[in-house]
Amino acid sequence: MRKSHMDWVETPLPHEEVRLKEAGNIAEIVHMARVNRKCHIERLDNERYINLNTGEVKDFVHMENRADDLNSVRCSLGRLRDLLNANITDVQFCRWVTLTYAQPDGKPMTDTVRLYKDFKNFMKRLHLRYGQFKYIVAMEPQGSGSWHAHVVLIFSKKAPWIPNEELEEIWGQGFTSIKKLDNVDNVGAYLTAYLGDLELEDYVNLGTDVPDHIRIKEVDYIDDSGKQKKKRYVKGGRIYMYPPKFNLYRCSRDCKKPIVTYMTEKSAEKKVSSAKLTFQRTVYLEDSETGFENVISYRYYNMLRK
16 A cells, blocks of 8 residues: 655544544544445454455464565554553643663563563552552663653652662662653653654664665763763664564553544634644555555644643
């Protein structure tokens, strides 16, 4: 299927149906020229499915790694982005924690079962110290093969002061860092960028050829000596490192989900009238074999921007 993108949208007519997704301070309006609400396949078992239109039985194509299905990774990161935004409306109530491993033998910690077990024990000890709070955790693979855990702690009031030395003691597996999320008005987009992008040097060290079509971005940062420097990142480069069927993220049971409703364009525009349009794009889909075509437009709004 051929897909093309445009950085503009043709506004739907007032009576046309759109999908409004509300995730905290962020809203998304989606309009499809053709809407399909019916599934045309039925799963038979882990290996086969049936095409309900033709009756043909086919085999599933299984992924060898997450890079084999980039759309699956984008969907996972998209759901995480929405989950973060739905639960973080005031950054003063949050702390962003990073947990790393430093093993005695110096080797990378590559065991994903141990990763989640260690995290579960860490959360139990942290709850004993600081009481009840919500959390969202996302796991990040490193070029060395080791793992980092990025956790957002979400309190019901202004987040308490947690010394990093104390946090490191509670974690007990390596180095930690804890940060505020000041001046961030789209936490979902800000944090998920860390999970998809990879430093160019690390990307090359993986033994992966850098094709011409990849997108590279430069980010300013302050080094340990206080000097401003730049790092180059491959957008989406880290997704090649996630193992298949690995859960990128988890959250506490009391986390909210985004609210999705279908309504007319006129009603949706009224809902977001006090928010600022921050981004828009149109996706054109075309399948030359079946003749299928569709046009999907996306608009994103931020309630904190006026």
